[in-house]
Amino acid sequence: MSTVRTNIVIDPMTRIEGHLKIEATVENRKVVDAKVGGTLYRGFEQILVGRNPLDAIQITQRFCGVCPTPHAIASAQALENAFGIMPPPNGRTIRNIMQGANYIQSHILHFYHLAALDFFKGPDVSPFVPRYEADYRLPKAVNDALTYHYIRAYQIRLKAHELCAIWAGKMPHIASMAPGGVSIIPRIDNITTSLWRLKELTEFIENVYLPDVITVASVYCDYFNIGMGVKNLLSFGLFDLDAEPDVTKRKRYFPMGRMTNGTIETIDPKKITEDIRWSWYNTASGKNPVEGETSPKPEKKDAYSWLKAPRYDSVPYEVGPLARVVMAYDSKSNQKVTKLVDDMLATLSINKDDLYSVMGRHVVRAIECKVVADEIQDMIMQVKLEQPVCTDHTIPEKAEGMGLWCAARGALGHWIEIKNGKIARYQAVVPTTWNASPKDDKGKPGPIEHAMIGTEIEDTDNPFALARIVRSFDPCIACAVHVLDGKQVKQFKIM
Ligand code: NFE
Numbered sequence: 001m002s003t004v005r006t007n008i009v010i011d012p013m014t015r016i017e018g019h020l021k022i023e024a025t026v027e028n029r030k031v032v033d034a035k036v037g038g039t040l041y042r043g044f045e046q047i048l049v050g051r052n053p054l055d056a057i058q059i060t061q062r063f064c065g066v067c068p069t070p071h072a073i074a075s076a077q078a079l080e081n082a083f084g085i086m087p088p089p090n091g092r093t094i095r096n097i098m099q100g101a102n103y104i105q106s107h108i109l110h111f112y113h114l115a116a117l118d119f120f121k122g123p124d125v126s127p128f129v130p131r132y133e134a135d136y137r138l139p140k141a142v143n144d145a146l147t148y149h150y151i152r153a154y155q156i157r158l159k160a161h162e163l164c165a166i167w168a169g170k171m172p173h174i175a176s177m178a179p180g181g182v183s184i185i186p187r188i189d190n191i192t193t194s195l196w197r198l199k200e201l202t203e204f205i206e207n208v209y210l211p212d213v214i215t216v217a218s219v220y221c222d223y224f225n226i227g228m229g230v231k232n233l234l235s236f237g238l239f240d241l242d243a244e245p246d247v248t249k250r251k252r253y254f255p256m257g258r259m260t261n262g263t264i265e266t267i268d269p270k271k272i273t274e275d276i277r278w279s280w281y282n283t284a285s286g287k288n289p290v291e292g293e294t295s296p297k298p299e300k301k302d303a304y305s306w307l308k309a310p311r312y313d314s315v316p317y318e319v320g321p322l323a324r325v326v327m328a329y330d331s332k333s334n335q336k337v338t339k340l341v342d343d344m345l346a347t348l349s350i351n352k353d354d355l356y357s358v359m360g361r362h363v364v365r366a367i368e369c370k371v372v373a374d375e376i377q378d379m380i381m382q383v384k385l386e387q388p389v390c391t392d393h394t395i396p397e398k399a400e401g402m403g404l405w406c407a408a409r410g411a412l413g414h415w416i417e418i419k420n421g422k423i424a425r426y427q428a429v430v431p432t433t434w435n436a437s438p439k440d441d442k443g444k445p446g447p448i449e450h451a452m453i454g455t456e457i458e459d460t461d462n463p464f465a466l467a468r469i470v471r472s473f474d475p476c477i478a479c480a481v482h483v484l485d486g487k488q489v490k491q492f493k494i495m
């Protein structure tokens, strides 16, 4: 049989955050190569150079409107590391509450407003049309319920934003983050107004979100076998539980770690590097972020992304809910995760390995949402009125600092170098840089590219399976200058 070769390009990839182009080379209906490219230049790392280090907390939040909270926390932690201070327990707890609220908002956003339209068909009115035609399989009553829940999810996300803003002053782009803790003085009404919002959120997660994910997963169960990914997982952990200055030793509710070939191991941040062979940059490849540089070269030949390619010890890792939940489950470190995952596996008649998939990512994200909601309920009750929330600081003339944290989409790192009391270098490696990375210098594809390769494409004129794979990672490629490269082969409009 002669080989039938087709090139598929989806650009822009819609219903994600930011600007992404995907390309797939298909031979005899199977993807044999994939390219995932961020098409907008950001340049924030250069904007930060020369500024007062305290500006980093506000400026890095402008990376993105979906996840400003983790950027505020990671940059505050980088400053604390550089200043040699740690937040008091109250400051730590309030940060955890803000971050938890942001997870809930982000996970509900991802399922209902970004991904669910891959599986249910809204009515023939805006914003549900135009839509792409796919194998929509849900019975009418279920489909109608999902449409209703899609609308309700907007109202419920507002509650999650409010829950964050009660402690943050505003959301998005929070105001109360400071090196050494937070600047909000907690009062009893912060606690009471948080609790009723969290109660509404928890009811939605338990009675709507989790059941909807189970329904969709049981109807589209073949998607437990599609989009597996690299199977290496990495997490910097979530929710600080003590004031250990060394972040790699700090106790976290979801622990820091990485998993390769089924074994969980520790993380040495020095082994994180970013390759730029296929990225529009002209700096040295394979640098640790401590010495990383950002120098754009849009005319670079063969490059196809504004994302660098982060690797740990030269290996690509998937980050996000899958990493956090599977490692918590495998290490048996969290009884709630163990129970929820076991129940989910039994309900859907799947095994743990099936979680490495499109549908697995949706399922673990919903489980994590429930775990986080329960955990911040406890944390709200731990806030102490009239106790300190922040530790004083002095900006040193010369210092280095690193903040490692987990945003909703995965491991997030900020690295700062201070000289003459100003920012001399700032590097961020964000979750989507890991997941949507281009190939590295050795030609190894990034996690989303890897998940696309091997996929069967029924109709190369309507490659909806690829869109479902990409969206399951919840990618976010935030804003800057639009640069496109390459020859247009075919155009797809995906709503
Ligand atoms: Ni712009 Fe973000 C999250 C961070 S993704 S949404 O979650 O950090 O790379």
Ligand code: MG
Pocket (backbone or CB within 6 Å): 045, 427, 428, 429, 430
């Ligand atoms: Mg960066």
